[in-house]
Amino acid sequence: MTKLFKLSLTVNGNPYERQIEPRLLLSDFLRHELGMTGTHVGCEHGVCGACTVLLNGDPVRSCLMFAVQAHGHEVLTVEGLGTIDDLHPIQQAFWEAHGLQCGFCTPGFLTTLVPFLEENPDPSEEEIRVAISGNLCRCTGYQHIVEAVQLAAEKMRA
Amino acid sequence: MTTEIKERIPSPIGESKPRLENDQKVTGAAIFADDIQFGNSLLYARIMHSPHPHALIKSIDTSKAEALPGVKAVVTGADFPGYLGLYLQDRHIFCRDRVRYVGDPVLGVAATSEEIAVKALDLIDVEYEVLEPVLNAEEGAKPDAPLIHPDLGNYKVANFIFPQPGTNISNHFKLRKGDVDGAWEKCSTIVERKFWVPHIQHVPIEPHTAIAQWDETGEITLWASSQSPFAQRNLLAQALGVSQSSVRVIAPKIGGGFGCKAGISMEALVVAIASKTNGRPVKLLLTREEEFHTAFVRQELIAYYKMGCDENGKILAMENTYYWGGGASTEYGVNVTRAAGYSCTGPYEVPNVKADSLCVYTNHPVGGAYRGFGMPEMHTGLEQCVDELAYKAGIDPVDIRSINCVKEGCETVTGFKMHPTGLSQCIEETAKAIQWGQKSPASAPNKRRGKGTAIMWKAPAMPPNAGSSAWVELAEDGTVNVGLGGQDLGQGAFTVMAQMAAAALGVPYESVRISSPVDTRYSPYEWQTVASRLTWSMGNAVVAAATDARRQVLDLVSEAWDEDPEDLDIRDGIVVSYKSEQEQPIKDIVVYGLPKPDDQGWLGGPIIGRGKFMPSYVTGLDAETGQGTRSVVHYTTGSQSVEVEVDLDTGCVEVLRGVSAFDVGRAINPALVEAQIEGGFVQGMSSALFEEMIMVDGFMQNPSFVDYRIATTTDAPSDLQSIIVEVPQDDGPWGARGIGEHPMVPTVAAIANAIYDAVGIRMMSPPFSAEKVYLAMLEAGIVE
Numbered sequence: 001m002t003k004l005f006k007l008s009l010t011v012n013g014n015p016y017e018r019q020i021e022p023r024l025l026l027s028d029f030l031r032h033e034l035g036m037t038g039t040h041v042g043c044e045h046g047v048c049g050a051c052t053v054l055l056n057g058d059p060v061r062s063c064l065m066f067a068v069q070a071h072g073h074e075v076l077t078v079e080g081l082g083t084i085d086d087l088h089p090i091q092q093a094f095w096e097a098h099g100l101q102c103g104f105c106t107p108g109f110l111t112t113l114v115p116f117l118e119e120n121p122d123p124s125e126e127e128i129r130v131a132i133s134g135n136l137c138r139c140t141g142y143q144h145i146v147e148a149v150q151l152a153a154e155k156m157r158a
Numbered sequence: 159m160t161t162e163i164k165e166r167i168p169s170p171i172g173e174s175k176p177r178l179e180n181d182q183k184v185t186g187a188a189i190f191a192d193d194i195q196f197g198n199s200l201l202y203a204r205i206m207h208s209p210h211p212h213a214l215i216k217s218i219d220t221s222k223a224e225a226l227p228g229v230k231a232v233v234t235g236a237d238f239p240g241y242l243g244l245y246l247q248d249r250h251i252f253c254r255d256r257v258r259y260v261g262d263p264v265l266g267v268a269a270t271s272e273e274i275a276v277k278a279l280d281l282i283d284v285e286y287e288v289l290e291p292v293l294n295a296e297e298g299a300k301p302d303a304p305l306i307h308p309d310l311g312n313y314k315v316a317n318f319i320f321p322q323p324g325t326n327i328s329n330h331f332k333l334r335k336g337d338v339d340g341a342w343e344k345c346s347t348i349v350e351r352k353f354w355v356p357h358i359q360h361v362p363i364e365p366h367t368a369i370a371q372w373d374e375t376g377e378i379t380l381w382a383s384s385q386s387p388f389a390q391r392n393l394l395a396q397a398l399g400v401s402q403s404s405v406r407v408i409a410p411k412i413g414g415g416f417g418c419k420a421g422i423s424m425e426a427l428v429v430a431i432a433s434k435t436n437g438r439p440v441k442l443l444l445t446r447e448e449e450f451h452t453a454f455v456r457q458e459l460i461a462y463y464k465m466g467c468d469e470n471g472k473i474l475a476m477e478n479t480y481y482w483g484g485g486a487s488t489e490y491g492v493n494v495t496r497a498a499g500y501s502c503t504g505p506y507e508v509p510n511v512k513a514d515s516l517c518v519y520t521n522h523p524v525g526g527a528y529r530g531f532g533m534p535e536m537h538t539g540l541e542q543c544v545d546e547l548a549y550k551a552g553i554d555p556v557d558i559r560s561i562n563c564v565k566e567g568c569e570t571v572t573g574f575k576m577h578p579t580g581l582s583q584c585i586e587e588t589a590k591a592i593q594w595g596q597k598s599p600a601s602a603p604n605k606r607r608g609k610g611t612a613i614m615w616k617a618p619a620m621p622p623n624a625g626s627s628a629w630v631e632l633a634e635d636g637t638v639n640v641g642l643g644g645q646d647l648g649q650g651a652f653t654v655m656a657q658m659a660a661a662a663l664g665v666p667y668e669s670v671r672i673s674s675p676v677d678t679r680y681s682p683y684e685w686q687t688v689a690s691r692l693t694w695s696m697g698n699a700v701v702a703a704a705t706d707a708r709r710q711v712l713d714l715v716s717e718a719w720d721e722d723p724e725d726l727d728i729r730d731g732i733v734v735s736y737k738s739e740q741e742q743p744i745k746d747i748v749v750y751g752l753p754k755p756d757d758q759g760w761l762g763g764p765i766i767g768r769g770k771f772m773p774s775y776v777t778g779l780d781a782e783t784g785q786g787t788r789s790v791v792h793y794t795t796g797s798q799s800v801e802v803e804v805d806l807d808t809g810c811v812e813v814l815r816g817v818s819a820f821d822v823g824r825a826i827n828p829a830l831v832e833a834q835i836e837g838g839f840v841q842g843m844s845s846a847l848f849e850e851m852i853m854v855d856g857f858m859q860n861p862s863f864v865d866y867r868i869a870t871t872t873d874a875p876s877d878l879q880s881i882i883v884e885v886p887q888d889d890g891p892w893g894a895r896g897i898g899e900h901p902m903v904p905t906v907a908a909i910a911n912a913i914y915d916a917v918g919i920r921m922m923s924p925p926f927s928a929e930k931v932y933l934a935m936l937e938a939g940i941v942e
Contacts, residue, residue, distance in 0.1 A: 037193035038186015040413070042363040043446040047863035050363055078186035091184040095176065098829055101837065102648030103183030104190065104364040104413025129871040136863070138361055138414050139648045141840030142871045143878050144833060 009070045011036070012080025022068050026060075027051045029067035030077060038078040038107050042136070049135035052108040053077050059112045078107035081114065089155035090114060090148075099148025101139030109135050113149060121157050125150070167824075168661040171892050174829030175667055178653045179411075179646070189675075190411045191367035191383040196439045200369075201230055201268040203431050203442040204275035205424075205452065206282060208257035208264055211291035211521035211856025212306065215255055215264070215284060222281040223267060228274035231434035232282070234265040238430050240397040243489030244389065244421045246321065246328060247314040248307060249524075251397055251426045257286070258306055258486030259521050260857050261451030263424075266431040268440045291521035291856050295483035296460045298326040298518040306486065306519040316621065319492045320781060328484060329492040329517040331499025333784035335571060336510030341475035345466025347551040353539030354923040355459040355906075357483070357851040360528055361868050364413020365449045368425040370432035371439040377404055380429055384409040385420040385645055386686040391678045393422045394429055409676045415647045416841070417527035420688045421490045423453045450861040454526025455851060457491050457517075458483035459535040463543045465508075471553040473544075473562045475510040478502050480536065483520045491525040492517045494532040497619035500572050500779065500789045501533065504540045505581055505615035507568045513784075521856050527688055533616045533903040534842060541612035541907030542920060555911065556589045559613050564795070572779060572789035580821030580885035581795035585613060587819040587881045592799035604806045607814075608916025611799040612904035617790035618689035618896060622776035626692075626699035627682035630659055630707045630767040636731050636745030638665055640703070641673045643684030644696045649898050650830040651692045655700045657826055658891055662704035664728030665744070682768075690794065690896025693826060695771050697891040702769025711744055714762040718752040773889075792887055794895050796820030798839070798904045802912040806941050809932025811913060813843055813874075819881035820900055824893035828882055831897055835880035838901025844869035846906040846924050 004019040011034060018033055027044075030036045030053070039062055042048035046064040053062045054076040082088035090113050093099065100106045109132055116131045117123070123131070128149045129142075137145060182188035220232040235254035241247035253264050264284060269275035292298040292306055303326055307313075311323030321328045342348065368382040378400070384390060387407035395402040412419060428442035444452050460481040467473045480498050484491040499515035528534075548558040563585065564570060566578045592609055600607045618624075629641040640659045646652040656670040673681065684696055708728055715733050716723040725737040734741050751762025779786035801815040818835045825831045848867045852859040860866045886893025910921045919934045935941045 031193075035195065036186070037189070040190070040364065041192075042365065042413075043863050045446065045862060045864065048363055078184075082185065084181050084185055084187075087184065094184050095180040098177065098833055100177075100180065100183055100648070101650070101833060102362075102364070102412060102414045103180075103188055104362075106183050107186050110184065125876055129876070133870045133872045136363060136868060136870065138363055138416070138841065138868065139837050140833065141836035141838070141878065142874045143836045143876075146871065146876070 005068050007067055007071050009072065010074045012076060020067055022066065024067045025063055026065040026067045026070055027062035030062060036077050036079050040104050040107055042104065047136070048105070049112065050105050050108040052111045052135065054111055054114065057115055059115060076111065078110055081110060090117065090152040093148045093152035093155055097148035097151045098144045105135060105137045109145060113152065117153055117156055121153060123153060167892060170657045170667045171661045171826055172828065174827055175653060175657055177650050178656060178672060188411050190364055190413055191369065191381055192443055194369065194381055194410065196369065199438045201270060201435055201438050201440045202272040202275050203266050203268045203428050203440050204272065204279055205266050205427060206264045206279045207451070208253065208260060208262035210257055210286055210288050211260050212289040212304070213257050213286035214289060215253060215257060216287050217285045218265065219283040220265070223278040226274065226278050226281060228270040229267060229278045230270065230438065231268040231431055232265065232278070233431045233434055240399055241313065242393060242397040242422065242426055244393065245316045245319050245493045246489050248328065248489050249487040251430045259451070259523050261523055262486060263427055263452065266427050268431045268435050292326060293520060293856055295458065295481040295518040295520055298520050299481055299516055301325065306521065318496065318778065326519040327516050328488040328519060329495045331496050331515040331784060332782055333499055333502055333511055333513040333571060334782065335785065338475050338477050338510045338512040341510040342466055344468060345474050346469045347547055348464065348466040349543045349547045349550060350464045351539060351543050352922065353461045355535040355538050357458045357522060357853065358456045358845050358849045359450050359851060360416040360418035362414030362416060362418060365446060366419065366424050366444045366453050368428045369439050369441045370429040371437065372432050373437050376400070377406065378429060379406045379408065380425060381408045381410065382425045383412045383419055384425070385412065385415045385647060385688060387676050387678050388643055388683055389686045390422045390425055394426060397426060407678045409645055412645060412647050416529045417688065418454045420527045420686055423524070446863060447861045450851065450858055451523040454490065455485065455523045456528035457485065457494055457525030461536065461539045463539055465543055465547055467547055467551055471548070471551055471558045471561050473506055473508050476503050476508050478513045480515040482515070482517045483522060483525065484517045485520055485522045485525040487524045488517050488519060490527055493619055494525070498532040498536045500784060501615060501617065503571045504537060505564050505613055505795050506562045507564055508571060511571055522853060529838070529841065529899045530616065530903045531619045531689065531899065533614060534845065534906060537612065537614050537903050538906045538924060541904060542910050545911045545914065546920065556585060556594055556611055559611065560585050563613060564615065573785045574788045577792055577888065578885045579793065579795050580883035581613065583883050584795060584797040584819035584821055587883065588797040588799040588817045591817040591879055591881065592801060592815065594799065600803060605803050606806065606916040607801065607803050608912040608914065609799060609801050610908045610911025610915055611797065612907035612911060613797045614900060614903040615793040615795045616900050616903055617793045618691045620685065620689050620691065623772055624685035624691070624695070625770060625772035626684050626696040627770040628696065628699040628703040629682055630663065630703040632707065632744065632748035632765050634745060634749050636665070636669060636743060638663060638670045639673050640670060640700060641682050642696055642700060643676050643681045644692045645676060645687040647687060649834060650827060651687070653830065654693055654826045655696065658697050658700050659704040662701045663708050665731040669731060690898040690900065693894050694887070694890045694896055697894060698771035699769045701891045702771065703767040705767070706769055707765050707767025710765050710767065711747060714747065714752060718761050792895055794821065794897060794900050796900055796904070798908045800908045800912050802909060802916055804913060804916045804931065806935065809928040809935060811847060811926055811931055813909060815877040816875050817879045817881070818901055819883055820897055821883040821885050822897045823887040823890045823895040824884050825882045826892065826894055831882055832880040834897050835901045836878050838899070839878060839905055840869050840874045842902030842905025843874070843909065846909040846926055848925050850925050
C-alpha cells in the first residue's frame with residue numbers, strides 16, 4: 001500500500017483536507033475525491049485543455065499535475081466561477097452568445113479566460129484567438145466562442 | 159405572398175431561442191457519463207487489445223490474472239459466441255478465434271481499481287499465429303487477397319446489403335444508368351483522376367464512457383455516452399441472446415459524437431464484463447489513445463473518377479469506382495458504401511452513369527458512421543474533378559455547377575424525381591459572397607491567393623423504416639413535458655424540439671421541458687441520433703404529439719363551453735374562443751379537466767398527446783442497376799466557397815474566409831443552423847489540412863493529440879459566413895430538413911479547388927499539409 005499524503009488546499013474558497021495517494025492527479029482528485037465533476041478530462045496528456053483549472057489564479061492543466069502539487073495552494077474550478085443565480089460574466093456570455101454546443105470543453109475555456117480577461121479587458125479578436133488556442137473544441141468552429149469572449153469583455157468593462 | 163407564408167409560421171419557429179441546458183453546461187453542473195456516481199461498489203474495466211493487424215488466437219491463459227487480489231472478472235470471447243452488428247452481423251463482442259486489427263479487443267478485466275486492472279492485463283498470456291494482413295482496400299478487393307472474414311457468407315445481413323462470400327467485399331453497390339460507353343465519344347472534355355482519402359477519427363472531446371450493471375434477475379443497465387440508446391438496446395439484446403426489454407440504456411449528456419457514439423462499439427465490452435461481476439457496476443473509460451481504435455473511425459476511400467461534358471459544359475457521363483477501406487468489421491460501414499453508391503454522382507443530373515461502390519475489409523480499425531456518412535470522402539475527389547472539367551472545357555467552375563446541378567423535377571442518379579431544392583440559389587449566394595471572379599492581393603510577396611467552390615448533397619442514410627415517437631404531457635402549472643428518444647449532442651436538438659412543441663401546442667417556449675436523460679425504459683422509441691434526421695423525423699413525431707395534446711384540450715373545452723372546436727385556439731398557453739371571447743389558461747384544464755355545468759360532474763382528465771413518424775415511401779433499389787422509385791427520403795443540398803492563401807516558402811495553406819449556403823427547408827432556430835454550419839466547416843477544414851490516422855503496416859503512428867492535430871482557434875478563419883436558404887421539404891415540420899452533417903461535406907474539395915486557383919496544383923489526397931503542398935509545388939516547378 002502506498003503511503004498516503006495529507007493534502008490540504010483551498011478549492012473555490014473552501015478549505016479541504018484529504019489523505020490521498022501521491023500519484024493521484026489533480027483532475028481525478030477534484031472529480032472523484034471532491035465530487036466536483038465540472039472539471040472535464042478529454043485527453044489526459046495536456047493538449048485538449050478541458051481540464052483547465054486556476055492554481056493561485058493561473059490556468060493549469062489539472063490532468064498534468066499531481067494533487068499533492070496543489071498542497072497549500074488555491075484552486076478555482078468552473079464550479080467556483082459563479083452560480084446559476086449569480087453567473088460570472090464569462091458564463092453569462094457563453095450562454096447568451098451560443099459559445100458552446102456539447103459543452104464538454106466549456107469549463108476549460110471559461111477558466112482559461114478568467115485571468116485573460118482580467119489582464120486584457122479590451123482584447124482584439126486575434127488576442128482572444130491566441131489566448132484560447134490551447135483549448136480544443138470540436139463542435140463550434142470557434143466563431144461563436146470568440147464572439148462570446150467579446151461579449152464577456154464588454155460585460156466586464158461595463 | 160411572403161406575408162401570407164409568414165403568418166402560417168407560428169412563434170417560436172424561425173426564432174433563435176437560447177439553447178436549453180446551457181445553464182448546466184456553463185456552471186459545471188451538467189452530468190456526463192463519467193460524472194455519474196456509483197459509490198464504492200464500482201469496478202473498473204480495462205481491455206487487452208490485439209498487438210497484431212491479423213492473427214489467429216491460439217491460446218489465452220488468464221489464470222495468473224484471475225488470482226490477483228482485486229480482480230473480479232476476466233472475460234474473453236469464449237464467453238460470448240453471439241454476433242454484433244447494425245447492418246451486417248460480422249463481429250463478436252470480444253475476438254474469438256481471430257484478431258483483425260491492432261487494437262481489436264481480445265479480453266477484458268474488471269477490478270477494484272484501474273491500476274489493478276492494468277496489472278492484471280500484464281499477467282495474461284495470449285499466443286497468436288500471425289497472418290498476412292490486408293492494408294489497402296483496393297488490394298483487399300482482389301481475388302487472391304488474404305481473407306479476413308472466411309465466414310462472410312454465414313453472417314446475417316440487411317436485405318439491401320450485398321456481401322460477396324469468399325472475398326473481402328462485404329457490400330457491392332452497383333449503379334448502371336444510360337449508356338456510359340457510348341457517351342464518351344459525345345464528350346468534348348474528359349477528366350480522369352484517382353484520389354485517396356485516409357482514415358480520420360471523430361475526436362469528440364469527451365472520450366467514450368460506459369458503465370454497465372447486471373442485476374441478479376438478469377436485468378442489464380447501461381449508462382453510456384451514446385447517440386443510440388435504442389439501437390444499443392436492440393444490438394446488445396441480439397448479441398447476448400436476451401430480450402430487448404431486459405436491456406435498459408440510459409444516455410446522459412454527451413460530449414460530442416459526430417457518429418462515433420452511434421451504433422455500438424465499446425459499450426458491448428463493458429456489458430459483457432459486467433455479466434461476471436455479481437451485480438457490481440463496471441465502468442470503462444477509453445483513454446485518448448484507445449479512442450483511435452476501440453470505437454469507430456472514418457473509413458478510408460480509394461476513388462477513381464471519370465467524367466465528361468460537351469462543349470456547353472453539360473456533363474454527359476460519369477464512371478466512378480469507390481473502394482472503401484472498411485476496416486476489420488463493416489457492420490455499420492457497409493451502409494456508408496451504399497449511401498455513396500446511390501449518391502455517386504454528387505448533386506448533378508447525369509444521364510449516363512456507371513458506378514461501383516465496394517466495401518472492403520482491411521486489417522485497420524473499424525470504420526463506422528462519421529459526420530457526412532461517406533459524402534465528405536466521396537465529394538473530395540468528385541468536386542475536384544468537376545472543377546478540373548470546367549477549367550479544361552473553358553467554363554467557369556461556378557457556371558458548370560449551376561448548369562449541371564440537380565433541380566426540382568430532374569431525374570436523379572437512381573431514377574427518383576428530385577424534390578424542390580435550393581441548390582442553384584446556394585451556388586449563386588456563395589459565389590456572390592466570396593466575390594467570385596475577383597482576385598484579392600496576397601498579404602505578402604511570397605504568398606498566393608485563390609478561391610474555390612464545391613457543392614454537395616446528402617440524404618439521411620438509414621433503413622427505409624427508421625422511426626421516431628414522442629409524447630407530450632402537461633403539468634398543473636401548465637408546463638409541457640416532451641418525451642423523446644433522440645439525443646442532444648450539442649447540436650441543439652432538445653431546443654429545436656421544445657420550439658416545435660411550443661408552436662404546435664400554442665404555449666410559450668419557456669414553458670416547455672424535455673424529459674431527459676433519455677432512458678429506454680421511460681422514453682419513447684427513436685431509431686438513432688444520426689443521419690441529420692432528428693429535426694425532420696423526431697420533429698414530426700413531436701409535432702404530432704403536441705398536435706394530439708392540443709386536439710384533446712380543444713375537444714374538452716369545446717364540450718364544456720358548448721362551442722365549435724373550430725372557434726377555439728390555444729395562444730400563449732391560454733385557450734381562447736374567437737366566438738364567445740371566453741379565455742381560460744390551459745393549466746386550469748390539463749390535469750383536472752373541467753366541471754360540467756351546475757356541478758353535475760367532470761369532463762376530461764390528464765392530457766397526454768402521442769405522436770410518431772416513419773417514412774413509408776422509400777423503396778428498394780435494383781441490385782444490378784441501383785434504380786428504383788425512391789431511393790431516399792430527401793437530399794439536403796448546399797455550396798461552399800473559400801479563399802485561401804498559400805505560402806510559397808513553406809507550403810502552408812491558410813483558410814482566410816469560408817462562405818456556406820445550405821438549403822435547410824426551414825430554419826427552426828437560425829442561430830443553431832449557423833452553429834452547425836460553422837462547426838461543420840471547421841471540422842471539414844481540419845480534415846483538409848491536418849487530420850490523418852497515419853497507418854504503417856496496420857499500426858497507427860499518431861494516436862495522441864500531440865501527433866493527431868485538430869484545428870484550433872488560430873487555424874479557423876475569423877471570417878465565416880453562413881447563408882440559410884429555405885426551400886421547404888414537403889414532409890418536414892414547417893418544411894425543415896436536416897443540416898447537422900452537411901456543412902463538412904464540400905469543405906475539403908472547396909479548399910483543394912482554392913489551392914489550385916492559388917498555385918495551380920491538384921491535391922489528390924488530404925490532408926493538405928504544408929509538407930505535401932510544398933513538395934507538390936516543387937514537383938510542378940512552381941518553387942525551386
